[in-house]
Amino acid sequence: MSDPRPVLVVTSLFDPTADVVISELHDRDVPVVRFDSGDFPASLSVEAEITEHGLRGRLHTPSRTADLAHVRAMYYRRPTGFAFPHLDEQDARFAITQARYGLGGALASLPGCLYVNHPHRIxxxxxxPAGLTAAADAGFLVPPTLITSSPDAARNFIRRYGSVIYKPLHNPVYRVGGVSSVVEVAEVSVNDIDDEVAGTAHLFQERxxxxxxxxxxxxxxxxxxxxxxxxxxxxxxxxxxxxxxxxxxxxxxxxxxxxxxxxxxxxxxxxxxxxxxxxxxxxxxxxxxxxxxxxxxxxxxxxxxxxxxxxxxxx
The missing domain is CATH 3.30.470.20 (ATP-grasp fold, B domain)
Structure with a gap:
């Protein structure tokens, strides 16, 4: 008898990688409930109850319903963020926080669920900095790395190691002429460092x-x-x-x-x-x-x- 518990796939509407995984699961007769948490509450709803027996309840998409107490696994990919454009700034900030800690908290607490990966672990x-530190502890070779907002520290690091690259610590999407773009990895010299480095944190690494x-x-x-x-x-x-x-x-x-x-x-x-x-x-x-x-x-x-x-x- 097949296992009726669904796999939840949490991602944005356009995600070709999720599409092929869902197709493979369908071919295996594994039930799937796909949704974007950013669709809450417009087309996604939840009722989660916590009792002495743990968390239970249901999550509803326009075409599926999932029993939160009996989820087999969750494939957490790349959902969009919560948005409440019809509210003013202060009310929207409050609503986003409640959605994150309410819906997000419930989805992070499913009993017996295998998370790939758990959103908190992601x-x-x-x-x-945590990843590089963990990598060194695990025994990987890790290039010398500096995280700083000090122009002088950056210059000294470049002088010490000679060939150095700059990497963003995280890569939010920029839109240049309406086209999505990212800050690229680039080699830097002492002459590239100016006082604007003091404006935020930067990562420099020996090439x-x-x-x-x-x-x-x-x-x-x-x-x-x-x-x-x-x-x-x-x-x-x-x-x-x-x-x-x-x-x-x-x-x-x-x-x-x-x-x-x-x-x-x-x-x-x-x-x-x-x-x-x-x-x-x-x-x-x-x-x-x-x-x-x-x-x-x-x-x-x-x-x-x-x-x-x-x-x-x-x-």
Missing amino acids: GDAEFK VPKAADVRVTVIGGDVFCVRIDSDLLDWRTDYSRLTYTPVEAQPGILAALHHYMNRFRLVFGAFDFAVGEDGRWWFLECNPSGQWYWLETETGLPMCAALADLLERKT
Whole structure:
């Protein structure tokens, strides 16, 4: 007899990666309830009751209803934020806070649910200083990194290490001419540093002379490693110039991956490494909500099946 408990997929309306996972789950007769938490309360409603027996209740979308006490797993991807444009600024701020701690709190407290990943764990893992510190503790090679708002500290760091890159600590979407854009990774020199650095926090990191990059996608107990060859500082700036090769993890990498995942209590992670000219892998970051499906289409690695196995709770 099939398991009637649904998988919740929490993401925005346009998410091709979620689409392929949902299709795979449908082919397995696994019930799915997809919604964007940002649609609350316009087309999404919830009633969650907490008793001595724990949390129970229902969540309603325009086409589905989920029993909150019997959710199999939640695939938490990239939902939009709460918005109340019909309210004035102060009332909207209040309503957004109540939605976040009300609906968000209920969704983060589902009994017996496997989270891929839990939204609170995603939030913890998205802090780059925490991720870099955890990576060093796990045994990864980590490039020397400075987080500062001091122009003098930035200049001294660049003088010490010579070849240094700047990275945003988090990448909110900018719109330039109506087109979504992001702040790119770039090499910086002492002459690039001025007093505007004092305006906020910045991340500077020694540049690793690299031969290639590796994206490692961890899905439950499965680990998929893909070497990415290009002549780019940041391969994400031009996918047309990339070539892909599945590879095996270097000795020690698997143990470090699991140490890192356990540190943040993640079951999914997209890790980026720079492959040094000597062949060693240098940790750059782990995205707990990173993209992965394009690598399956490029390499044939069974990543969608692995994620569906996890959500179905076969593994």
